[in-house]
Amino acid sequence: MRIRSINVYRALLPVKGGAYRMASDTVQNLDSTLVEVTTEDGLTGWGETCPVGPVYQAHHALGARAAIAEIAPGLIGEQTQSVRHLAKRMDERLTGHGYAKAALDIALLDIIGQRLGVPVSTLLGGALTDRVPSYYSTIVGTPDETARIAADKVKAGYPRLQIKIGGHNLEQDVATVHKVWEAVGFKARLAVDGNRGLTVVSALHFDRLCQSIPFVFEQPCNSMEEIVTLKGRLTHPVYLDENTEDLNAVLRAISAGIADGFGLKVTRLGGLTKMMIVRDMCSIRSLPHTCDDAWGGDIIAAACTHLASTVEPSRFEGAWIAQEYIDGHYDNTNPVVIENGHIAVPQRPGLGVKPEAGVFGAPVASY
Ligand code: 0XW
Numbered sequence: 528m529r530i531r532s533i534n535v536y537r538a539l540l541p542v543k544g545g546a547y548r549m550a551s552d553t554v555q556n557l558d559s560t561l562v563e564v565t566t567e568d569g570l571t572g573w574g575e576t577c578p579v580g581p582v583y584q585a586h587h588a589l590g591a592r593a594a595i596a597e598i599a600p601g602l603i604g605e606q607t608q609s610v611r612h613l614a615k616r617m618d619e620r621l622t623g624h625g626y627a628k629a630a631l632d633i634a635l636l637d638i639i640g641q642r643l644g645v646p647v648s649t650l651l652g653g654a655l656t657d658r659v660p661s662y663y664s665t666i667v668g669t670p671d672e673t674a675r676i677a678a679d680k681v682k683a684g685y686p687r688l689q690i691k692i693g694g695h696n697l698e699q700d701v702a703t704v705h706k707v708w709e710a711v712g713f714k715a716r717l718a719v720d721g722n723r724g725l726t727v728v729s730a731l732h733f734d735r736l737c738q739s740i741p742f743v744f745e746q747p748c749n750s751m752e753e754i755v756t757l758k759g760r761l762t763h764p765v766y767l768d769e770n771t772e773d774l775n776a777v778l779r780a781i782s783a784g785i786a787d788g789f790g791l792k793v794t795r796l797g798g799l800t801k802m803m804i805v806r807d808m809c810s811i812r813s814l815p816h817t818c819d820d821a822w823g824g825d826i827i828a829a830a831c832t833h834l835a836s837t838v839e840p841s842r843f844e845g846a847w848i849a850q851e852y853i854d855g856h857y858d859n860t861n862p863v864v865i866e867n868g869h870i871a872v873p874q875r876p877g878l879g880v881k882p883e884a885g886v887f888g889a890p891v892a893s894y
């Protein structure tokens with residue numbers, strides 16, 4: 528069945544609590560782009576891409592919509608049974624911009640799943656579980672407040688915490704991680720995320736001053752080259768996040784042994800189809816990873832959860848979704864929610880989530 532139309536919508540997602548603070552940027556209001564792809568026989572599939580502001584990585588909301596404007600007209604009339612065909616058509620229209628193509632990739636999988644009567648997780652190779660662990664990500668804050676939040680979130684059932692550091696002084700970062708460790712100890716696995724904010728020098732000092740605390744050190748410095756220079760000099764394992772800009776970057780990080788694991792974002796890698804490849808590359812080298820996106824509502828949360836359910840659980844670091852920071856849902860009948868630090872995998876055909884009629888207002892573009 529062929530694509531009849533593509534509508535593009537915008538959703539503004541104010542950050543619950545006021546602000547989400549990382550070393551690289553503080554964001555207060557996120558601008559999400561949704562695509563609704565309709566086939567000639569009236570099936571609709573949804574996709575979403577929502578950069579966490581324009582600074583976190585080389586993505587921005589207007590860029591996503593401009594890229595979709597280049598691509599979408601060329602998809603009208605195309606067959607929907609092959610994601611590979613759709614990927615080829617998208618690449619013929621626009622080079623790069625995987626984070627925009629990701630929304631269309633997700634929407635197509637939603638359509639195929641509904642047509643076959645299977646959840647998207649089945650199209651991704653099959654779920655290994657019906658409930659995936661999530662992790663809680665704190666914002667850059669004071670040591671005492673961060674430790675209090677960390678303890679609360681462990682009590683709420685999160686098996687893993689990600690503590691944000693960077694963007695202020697070393698003393699505060701060191702104190703934060705020590706206080707969190709005193710508060711939660713081995714009750715949760717810990718990641719410490721620098722969000723590109725540390726120099727090599729400060730990463731080395733921070734690492735040594737926290738030597739006895741077991742955590743993984745996520746994206747300490749800006750570039751993969753800086754992180755290469757840390758190799759052999761750090762106590763803690765290093766995970767890459769923002770530097771995994773595409774499949775080639777992941778391939779380099781794995782083959783050169785630069786990363787011990789990854790914080791992965793579905794849209795940054797170009798969608799679920801590309802994420803499957805990365806999942807399998809990580810599996811070959813037994814590398815742990817997350818399955819997240821930078822931000823977004825129920826559609827992207829469902830996409831992350833479907834993929835997460837297909838990752839070998841012993842190597843899975845959790846699916847981060849923005850639900851804790853967003854008021855309300857696109858689909859109040861089948862919302863994607865975190866309960867006891869875990870997310871139930873949608874079981875209905877396709878993504879298992881359908882935005883309610885009119886929830887985004889009028890489309891901002893139609894093709
Ligand atoms: C914790 N996250 C998944 C949410 C924000 O997008 C930042 C990100 C990260 O790990 O850097």
Ligand code: MG
Binds near residue numbers: 720745746768769790
């Ligand atoms: Mg990160």
